[in-house]
Amino acid sequence: MSIVFHxxxxxxxxxxxxxxxxxxxxxxDQLGQLYFGKRIHDREDFGHLLEFANRPMTAVLQDYGxxxxxxxxxxxxxxTTDFRLPALEILxxxxxxxxxxxxxxxxxxxxxxxxxxxxxxxxxxxKEADTLEITLxxxxxxxxxxxxYTIFNGEDAIARSVKFxxxxxxxxxxxxxxxxxxxxxxCQYDWIQFSGAWSRERQVKTRRLEQGIQAVSSQRGHxxxxxxxxxxxxxxxxxxxxxxxxxxxxxxxxxxLAQAEVDTYDVTRVMLGINPFAFSWKLEKGEQFQTPEAVxxxxxxxxxGMSQTFHRLYxxxxxxxxxxxxxxxxxxxxxxxxxxxxxxxKLVDIARAAKEDGVELFVLDDGWFGSRSSDSxxxxxxxxxxxxxxxxxxxxxxxxxxxxxxFGLWVELEMVNPDSxxxxxxxxxxxxxxxxxxxxxxxxxxxxxxxxxxxxxxxNMIEKILSESRxxxxxxxxxxxxxxCYSGAYxxxxxxxxxxxxxxxxxxxxxxxxxxxxxxLFESCASGGARFDAGMLYYAPQCWTSDDSDAVERIKIxxxxxxxxxxxxxxxxxxxxxxHQLCRYTPLETRGNVACFGAFGYxxxxxxxxxxxxxxxxxxxxxxKEYRQVIQFGTFYRxxxxxxxxxxxxxxxxxxxxxxxxxxxxxxxxxxxxxxxLRLDGLDPDARYEVEGMDNWFYGDELMSxxxxxxxxxxxxxxxxxxxxxxxxxxxxxxxxxxxxxx
Numbered sequence: 001m002s003i004v005f006h007x008x009x010x011x012x013x014x015x016x017x018x019x020x021x022x023x024x025x026x027x028x029d030q031l032g033q034l035y036f037g038k039r040i041h042d043r044e045d046f047g048h049l050l051e052f053a054n055r056p057m058t059a060v061l062q063d064y065g066x067x068x069x070x071x072x073x074x075x076x077x078x079x080t081t082d083f084r085l086p087a088l089e090i091l092x093x094x095x096x097x098x099x100x101x102x103x104x105x106x107x108x109x110x111x112x113x114x115x116x117x118x119x120x121x122x123x124x125x126x127k128e129a130d131t132l133e134i135t136l137x138x139x140x141x142x143x144x145x146x147x148x149y150t151i152f153n154g155e156d157a158i159a160r161s162v163k164f165x166x167x168x169x170x171x172x173x174x175x176x177x178x179x180x181x182x183x184x185x186x187c188q189y190d191w192i193q194f195s196g197a198w199s200r201e202r203q204v205k206t207r208r209l210e211q212g213i214q215a216v217s218s219q220r221g222h223x224x225x226x227x228x229x230x231x232x233x234x235x236x237x238x239x240x241x242x243x244x245x246x247x248x249x250x251x252x253x254x255x256x257l258a259q260a261e262v263d264t265y266d267v268t269r270v271m272l273g274i275n276p277f278a279f280s281w282k283l284e285k286g287e288q289f290q291t292p293e294a295v296x297x298x299x300x301x302x303x304x305g306m307s308q309t310f311h312r313l314y315x316x317x318x319x320x321x322x323x324x325x326x327x328x329x330x331x332x333x334x335x336x337x338x339x340x341x342x343x344x345x346k347l348v349d350i351a352r353a354a355k356e357d358g359v360e361l362f363v364l365d366d367g368w369f370g371s372r373s374s375d376s377x378x379x380x381x382x383x384x385x386x387x388x389x390x391x392x393x394x395x396x397x398x399x400x401x402x403x404x405x406x407f408g409l410w411v412e413l414e415m416v417n418p419d420s421x422x423x424x425x426x427x428x429x430x431x432x433x434x435x436x437x438x439x440x441x442x443x444x445x446x447x448x449x450x451x452x453x454x455x456x457x458x459x460n461m462i463e464k465i466l467s468e469s470r471x472x473x474x475x476x477x478x479x480x481x482x483x484x485c486y487s488g489a490y491x492x493x494x495x496x497x498x499x500x501x502x503x504x505x506x507x508x509x510x511x512x513x514x515x516x517x518x519x520x521l522f523e524s525c526a527s528g529g530a531r532f533d534a535g536m537l538y539y540a541p542q543c544w545t546s547d548d549s550d551a552v553e554r555i556k557i558x559x560x561x562x563x564x565x566x567x568x569x570x571x572x573x574x575x576x577x578x579x580h581q582l583c584r585y586t587p588l589e590t591r592g593n594v595a596c597f598g599a600f601g602y603x604x605x606x607x608x609x610x611x612x613x614x615x616x617x618x619x620x621x622x623x624x625k626e627y628r629q630v631i632q633f634g635t636f637y638r639x640x641x642x643x644x645x646x647x648x649x650x651x652x653x654x655x656x657x658x659x660x661x662x663x664x665x666x667x668x669x670x671x672x673x674x675x676x677x678l679r680l681d682g683l684d685p686d687a688r689y690e691v692e693g694m695d696n697w698f699y700g701d702e703l704m705s706x707x708x709x710x711x712x713x714x715x716x717x718x719x720x721x722x723x724x725x726x727x728x729x730x731x732x733x734x735x736x737x738x739x740x741x742x743x
Contacts, residue, residue, distance in 0.1 A: 002130045002151055003108045009045040012106070012132060014151045014158065019298045021151065021158055022046055023074055023134075028061055029102035031074035031134065031147070033183045037244070038300055072183035072267060075136075075147060075162065077101070084269055085213070085261055088162075089176035091280070092141065097175075101136035101145045108132055112150045112159070117504055119251050119538030120293040121150070121159050121317050128153055128317075142168030143283075155313050161293045166283040173493070174281040178257075178273030179250060180294035184233075187211070187262040192232035194560050198225045199548035199581050201529035202560035204643045208236070209268060215259035217275050221446070221482025221499055222253060222526060223533040229256040230534075230564040233270070238302055240638050241681065245299045245306045248272050249564055251318070252292035253535035254503035255279070278485070280496030292535070303563065304637050304681070311566040311636060314534060319541035319569070321514060323521045327628045328542065328568065329406060330358065330621055331473070331601035335365035336549070336575050338605070340373055343388050348399055353607035355403045357614060358621035361473055361601075362400050363408035368393065370420060376443040379415045380422030382461035397470040408473030408521075409465075413458050414506060415444045415480060422457075429454050431498070433486040441480035449505030450498050451489045459512055466517055474513075476540060478526040503535075510539035523571055523599070532561065542569045542599045549575035549603055550582045551594040552727055555642045555665055558597060559650070567652065568632035572598030574620070576605075588613055590665070590729040592620040597631055597650065597663055600624045627661050627733070630654045634661075637681045642667065653682040657700075660689075662732040664710055669726045673714045677707030680734075687736040697737065708732065 003014050010025035022034040034049040052065040059081040060067045068082035078086035079098045090099050111126035123129045132149040146163040160180045166172060187209045193216045194202040216227035223229050229250035235243050248270060250256050255275035262268050272294045281289045299305035332354040334347060351362040367373065368389060370381030384392035397407040416423045416430055423430065430445040432438040438445055448454050487498045514522060522540035524531060528547030536543060546557045554572065561570055572595040577585045606617060634652035642648035651662040660683060683689065683700035690697050712724045
């Protein structure tokens, strides 16, 4: 058991081979936070880490040395001597918001319990993890609060969540319920967030923590393009390869808050959870509320070490189903090839050309249903447009499979156009505030997924399509943030629940579909990256990373995404030039060299390419089929950042360290430049590696310490026979050779 409770000191110590987390029951029976970091020896009493002081202008509890303002707490409340922002707040019938949750009991169990109706990490047997449940009670309110902690035995990670239970006779409103709160003893950290906008998601933003509040959040009804529910704290000297790093990830897809508050004594309070803005949850007697799960990771091997923990955990113990451990099919999506201008014959012709080049999955995007011929009509009417598809989805899917390919389908199940049969029949099924004119985005409204009957109706329509057809893949889009968040199905004192109930409705629909159709590969998509979060990976093991398919921008987007999410989860496609988002021309080779580090595919009509380009595509597809296991499931290392340099690089290494693929990208060309070497990582230092295309071999330690020579024709006077250009790239493939005779 990796969790111990010391009765005399009233301390909990959670630990595995690498990390320790220590909690103490304070003199007032609330919980204090003593330590989170590198594994330390267990002892009976860590009380020396709990410090008290008599400070002027301090409100105190039991004596002048004990104030919650100056104690590091485990799950703090506001108003009883702590003036920092709290982890919880409960509005009571008399208007008070004061609470006092004190230790009542605890339970240590092997394994990890699930969270009802919510995504969460899991274990496959009880030996993989241990869980601590600490129950606290507020006797005045007759409420319980259960703090859940799971420490994984094989990963440097702890999963946390909180459950509130109202046993009292009075109704309360939970108005703040964070999933995680962590008080750190100092503020010597760099804060890293992943922010942007549509088509430039998850850009790496770094700054030093200072006294005050640093936060990112979403109030859009989804995790958003703008900020991701994932933050990093690292020591100033830490980098990709060494140093102390902490990562905090929320397994949730709705409104969130990620915050670090540094007080004027340089204590840092990290909090992560549902955004308290516009949130409340009514609890009557016997009712309970469960927060989403948050996962925190500690690394002494720098940012790559932190990311690799998240990658392994989320790839194998968050993603589920038959596709969890499978390489992803190489697909072609028709969207940028046709937009809404297609019929069945055109689609089959595009698919036939794709099959000739080795594509395995053809995906039909928007425009196949109802009266849909533009983005202004048809959403919500999930039945095939037989003018375009005479045989419906069933007929088209059978024709695609007859070509020797699998068939995939685009849907946007959460939205409705006012110009649709569904909206004309049920206008009250859209989220909108009475007496107010609803705003639109992409000519559509958001369906009220807080209502079970709405979710049931959508499920029945899409279930019929999938049951009748041969669909192997679903691209689930969501192209609009929530405005006018009001549901006619709930009373006034429950309107603060609608944002959260909406996401619970989305989760429930996903759960029903993946249980009914377990063989289908689901890919989440929200105008690209607007809902790329850990919560969605529980239902859809990959996500369309961004609507921006330009290779140069994708280097940044995929680099930033990789801090918290595995490579195999990133949908990445080769698209046409000029690029449809930037109007930029990039070489076909570079488009492929970027997209191959993800769930690989194409977003164009291959039949319109030249013979030479088609041959390049065939080489790319053959390469991916040979190396996708290494790239998608190997250990990923970021080597050079596109946010800091004109050159970016990353690599993936197989589990046995016998194969590696390095992606090397030069953004703009340079002239008469320096010689260049790239230090690799993750190799076997004693192995001898052959680098394809080089007439030599290298020891692993040489490549990691001395570096791989990456000098290109720009070093010196280039000729037209040997040159590189703007947006130039190269893949280096390394193979370890065990037998000297192989040389």
